[in-house]
Structures are given as C-alpha cells and as structure tokens.
Amino acid sequence: MEQVRVRFAPSPTGPLHIGGVRTALYNYLFAKKSGGTFILRIEDTDQTRFVEGAEEYIMESLEWCGIIVDEGIKEGGPFGPYRQSDRKAIYREYADILINKGAAYYSFDTTEHLESLRKEAEKTGNTFIYNASNRNELSNSLSLAENEWKIKLEKGEPYVIRYKMPKNEEIHFEDIIRGHIVVNSSTLDDKVLFKSDGMPTYHLANIVDDHLMKISHVIRGEEWLPSLPLHILLYRSFGWDPPLFSHLPLLLKPDGKGKLSKRDGDKMGFPVFPLFWPFGETAKGYREEGYYPDAFVNMIALLGWNPGTEQEIFSMKELIDAFTIDRVGKSGSRFDPEKAKWFNHQYLQKKSNNQLAIEFREFLRTYGHHVDIVNLEVLVGMVKERVSFVRDIWDQTDFFFKAPEMYDQEVIKKRWTPDSAALLMELKAELEKADSFSAVDLEPAIKSWIEEKGYNMGVIMNAFRLVVVGALRGPHMFDIISWIGREETLKRIDKGVSHINK
C-alpha cells in the first residue's frame, strides 16, 4: 500500500472552529494509525478574507491539542511551500495545462452581468447555471471567435478561467463514509478555477496541491461533498489518479436547527473555539475556560466517531489505535456542552492532588491568596471529586480563605434553634481545650462529648457549619476546621453567634 499522506487545509479567515479542529484530529488519527504523514496547508487564496493572526491561531490550536504537524509552513518539508499564496506561480501553470487540453477556457463576463442573469433566472423560479446549456451565449473563448478573444487577452481585459463541464454525463464516485454517489454533470456549472486577480480558486489550488503533495486521502467537511464531482473531473482532466475521499458530517447546534456557530456558544455559555481569540470581536476558548487539552480532544473525537465498544475515555495514543474512518457516522452531531464538562471532570479526577494544587495555586494568586503547596494538596483532596474544572475548586473552598460575611437566611430559619447559640459556646469551650486540632483526633472527641451530653448531633453540627461556612455546604466539618485552624474556628463561632442572634 502506498504511503498515507493526509492534509488539514484551513483558510486563515479567523479563529479555527471546533468542527475544523475535529477535521484536523481525524486526519491526524488516520495518518498516525498507519504511520503516515500529517500535513498542514494554509489555503489563503482569497486575499480579501485574510485575517491577521489566524494562521498562528491555527498552529497554536493544533499544538495545544497535541496534533503534531509533520509538514507545514513552520515545519517545512519536501513538498513546500505549504502556504498557497506562496505557490501562486504553480497554479497558473496548471490552469494553462487545462486550457491547452481543452478542459478549461477563458471567460470575460463581468460579475455584474452574471449577477443580473442570476437575478433574472430567480424571478422565473429558475437557477442560472453557467455551463454547456448557455456558455455559447456568454462571453468566453468558446463562444467568441479565436481572434476576438485573443485580442481581449492582449488588451489585458480581465478574465477568469473556467472549467469546461461536460454535458449530460453521469459522474460516479465513491466516498469512504457515504459510499457510491452519482451526479449528472448538467446540474453542475463551469466553475471558476482561476480568478481575475491572478489567484486560483479553492478547486484548482486544492487539486493541484493534493496531487503535488502526494495526498493519499482527503478527509474534509461535508460542505465539500457537492463539489466532489468537479474535483473528480479535474483529476481526470489532468490525467491524475484521485486520492480517496471521506466527507465528515457537520457539528450541529445543541438545540434548534443548523450548524454550530459562535452565537450558540455566546448564548449558552460555552466556547466554540479551542483557544481564546483576542482580535476584533473576541471569542472564548476551551483552553481559557479550563479544559484540559486531552479532555477536549477526547470529547471532540467522540463527536461523530465511536469505536464500537463501550470505552469513552481515550488518550491520544488510544484514539490513534482505535480510529478507523469507516466508523465515522453519516449524520451531523449535535454538540452537547454538558457532556463536554463531564469529559473534563473525568480527566481532572485522574490528576494527582499535587498537580491540582499547583494549578490551583496559580488561580489563587489572582485572588491574592498565597498558600503553601502542602496545605493546598490537603484542600484539593477534600473537594476534588466535586469539581470539573480547577477554577471550580475556588467555588468549593472560598470559605476556607475568608470568614463568611453572610449567613444563609433559609438555614437560620430552619435550623437555628433558641439554644443554638448556647450550644455553640459550649462547643467552643470544648474546641478550646482540645489537645489536638487534627480532624482524626477532634472528630471522635467532639462526637463523644455530644453523646455524653445527650445533645442532638444535627442541631449542633448544622449550627456549627452555619457559623463556619455561612451555609450548609462544603466538605466534612472536621476537615474544614482542622484546615483553617483553632484560632480561626473560634473566631468564626463568636462572629457567627453574635451576628445571627442580633
């Protein structure tokens, strides 16, 4: 079998959508599974849509995901350059080959003229198609006499090069995911291959580059499926063997209709991009939201692909081993932000307390708290299972760092009894004279004291939690007070009692 070579070929028109990341990932997994090569090619043939910073964003996104580029604009490689704007001269050459073969022609129609024809057709409920049915009535090197169009060329009149779509021909082709597809060429138009600005369109550049770069498999989004017949024909006209094609289903909105867009993310509070996009209209990123890259990759991988087993957690290596293109689904997948969180939760659980403490310490610094790592490890250990993100640790532990300012009114109403204050003062006395303030020693001591006195455990402990935490939440009471220490605990009892009794 020939060497597997795949490419991810985004346009630098803005931040890379997670759908694009998934396309890149599937290409990467497919390549690595067979020891093949993953190529990053930048398709920037539309100068008007170029966005500063997008190219770097794409590369950084792949890097964050752990998708390693073998050949690309940064890495180099034997088939470069890997940026289409740097390959400009190549495309003209191949456009000329097509013209010489009679498979393409010059077209002089203005955009305005074609636009008006299109509008006219629309009025009568028809679709204007520039192809064999009408190309003789339009201005091109097929309809015009040879001397006429040659003069136009010499005079430097603007022109485009169009593909000469065959008339009424059944075009058969295969897609690995979708199987056999047939299209009649009469429904297709004479696509522009080469623009008047001297740049190729996607169709030409893509076919030429895929051939020159010896791409064996094209794995791309479903939006390209309608132009696949054109691409097949182009290969045929050049006399080249086409690669194998796979068209990936789209990522859909979590609810409602249509494909996943940035607006959905904004509306429902989840990112649609891997990284924060800092230019112009900014956009949230998974990295900045606190997702781990391996969790993100895992989540993305299972959106439209599954291994056929019940395994859901996959490292990149496991994904590579398990991935096959024929197990990619045919229908679009709705994106589920809840499940995305679940994946991160799973990955966070696997981190050591030390690792999480280091990450949380970074977070705490923004709040001006400096705590040594050993104490943070203990703290993190208390709340680890209940969080999905490192920043959630703060929501679970804020009261460790500051005494409550407010006390939950509902709880006071329900759980604060007339003798709560007195009981807490007794408890305070017990805590004051306790030999050790570690949870393991303190818990049995206090519990047996409560029992001896015949007090109600719930009444005391709930009141205790209320004055220490401010609400009925948080880890084990004795773990909390052991962490904040005797002095702070006693202070919180006093403060709470006087505040609530007011």
Add this chain to the structure above:
RNA sequence: GGUCCAUUCGUCUAGUGGUUAGGACGUCAGGUUUUCAUCCUGUUAACAGGGGUUCGAUUCCCCUAUGGACUACCA
C-alpha cells in the same frame, strides 16, 4: 427553487432480517453523607411516517416528511 447528503432514547451513539433494541451524558428516585456535592444503585426514554420485499423488518427497496450542505472571481 435545483443538486447532493442524512434520519435509533432529550443529546452522543451501539446494534441485528427474528434482541427484553445495549451503553454514556442528562432527567428522576433511592442509598451513602450530621450539610452540600461527589459516589453507588435503580429509573426514565428511541428505531420519523407510509408503502413494498419477506414467514418475519428497526435492519433491504421506494415514496413522503423533516433536517443539513451546496448552489460566489469564499473556502
């Protein structure tokens, strides 16, 4: 409008010409927990509709419906 693609629980999906249609997320309920959360257990819920083919169709074929993509000198 035209062309092409798709359609299993709310969501991601497994699956087979004969299954109690399986798992995960979510939901709900119970258990654990002195609280909350976690966790555990259980529950919930699906083959878009209609025709065929067949002894039998969720599975194969056709039609309809719905959804999607494309329909630019954008990719």
